[in-house]
Amino acid sequence: MLEIRDLRASAGDTEILKGITLTVNAGEVHAVMGPNGAGKSTLAQVIAGHPSYEVTGGSVTYMGRDLLDMEPEERAQAGVFLAFQYPVEIAGVSNAYFLRAAYNEIRKANGQEELDPIDFLDVLEEKLKLVEWGPEIMSRAVNSGFSGGEKKRNEILQMAVLEPRLAILDETDSGLDIDALRIVAGGVNKLRHPERATIVVTHYQRLLNYIVPDRVHVLAGGRIVRSGGKELALELEARGYEWVEDAAGVA
């Protein structure tokens, strides 16, 4: 589904990704772990098409298409979804309006009929249950005045409604209390599907108790320094990131 080859990316003059190679197949959950500043969030944002990063080398193929050649909205319309580490507040636009606009743009791009607000409510109702929310949240402005946990839950709600093929969760667990973490992880698990893939970017092993990954990659200094099964996460938890950083010769 996703094939990243020797990907290099910079922000301004600073090279952050220094040659990432990673293959994610449909049905798989991959965890990308690593210390702060390793480039985990950059990798997530480059896949989604964040304009602040310049790709300086390598390739990303998604469902047979050159992902790097696609606008961020085209990527989303083709099924790529990034759950933001810091979801953006948009005062003045209701959650319902924003989500329906996104839903319909994606449907339109895929040759499907757009839904009116009434029909969309039916779609929403079911997805709200996934994150254990009532409909009140939909009339509030997008993330505006939301607590940290509510923002992350809202990202999972958007993901549930938009039904991406490739979901990337960027530190969705950071700052969550145990209840919010359970709800967020539960939402992700319910969306697991043989035709979908998930990349979970996280600093902590804790989330992986709830979302069990098929593969774990450790990112340090802009490179993947180690890959393994889910037991790698536990090993990291026990031995700390210095262990892999030292092994990889990253300062």
Place this chain on the structure above:
Amino acid sequence: MESYLKQFEAFSANGGGSPPWLAERRRAAMDRFARVGFPTSKDEEWRFTPVGPIAQTEFTPAPPATVTREALAPFLFGHAEWPLLVFVNGRFSTGLSNIPPLPGGAVVGSLADAIARNPALEAHLGRHAPVETSAFAALNTAFLREGAFVHVPARVDLGAPVHVVFVTTADAEGTVAYPRNLFMVEREARASVVESYVTLAPGAAYFTNAVTEVVSGENAWTEHTRLQRESESAYHVGLTHVEQQRDSHYRSFTLAMGGAIARHNLHVRLNAPGIETLMYGLYLTRGQQLVDNHTAIYHDHPNCNSWEVYKGVLDGRSRAVFNGKVFVKPEAQKTDAKQTNRNLILSDGARVDTKPQLEIFADDVRCTHGATIGRLDEVAVFYARSRGIPAAEARRLLTYAFAAEVVSEVALEPVRAELDRLVLERLGSLA
């Protein structure tokens, strides 16, 4: 100047001379204008808004014209049974207006009619608008004849909002009109008035010089919405002066999207304790437009609250000016006043001059102000795009969201819905 003096003599000879108390006020106003003339850029109040194009044009009186219901339809909204007053090139149109039976002796109609019939007007008409400090208000008062009159007696709820529409036709090219309105909402009464300035000739250059006086009685509730949608080649100078009595609630919403040069002054005087005043404004400018909002709130008594939010969205090489004055007298303790002006710039050529001006002489008060000028948040644009919303649409959505925050403060749903539509329509042209 001479052409105005000549026009004034003709106007006085032709019905502009009665009743005597009004003739006197007009004459005094004309004298005042003749002495001071149009302001110049040396005048602090007009520093960023050059009125040369207005001063140097010899505008003639606007001619009568006929407008069909169909032509007017796009500017109407809400319900057909709402009281509607239509003025074509400054003249009252009985045929286009709709004055349904009103509750409790309320009066909605032409000001000229009211002047002829109602001696009580003498106490208010031309008494509040500051002829001494505003040359444009003086000029308006000199030619004061027609506009909307709304009178809601004590304890009467007007129910439906009154829509007052000043429509300008293509025949108005090169002419001037002086709309003059008086809204009296008496003790414990409730009213909502929408004042619209619209045109059938989007490219016409004409001049609207409007003055509205609002008197809000004790414990009265008044909502006042002002939609300035003049031709983008026209000049519009408007002044709204509000007098509020004890425990009254006055809320204003102004939308300014027309005019080559458009200025609106909103003055609110708080004459007693316990008053609440809300002032919301939105200006949407593009091309070479210059839109100027000056507001002044006079906290003369204790325990009054005022809350002001003006927002602007600027495109092209347009300019906006905001000046917000808050005066708090020594006796106005426990004043709670908040003023905010936020500007969203969509292009490199647009420019904003914003100036909060707080003069506070009481010590036990809470007064805050803030002004911002910024661009669309690119992270928010990316956020929307990452959800599948195309870039142009994302920008439109975020711009709309910025404006919608003030529109959502309009209390009356049909008015709010119309404002929403106007904002969306204007933003649709940005892409």
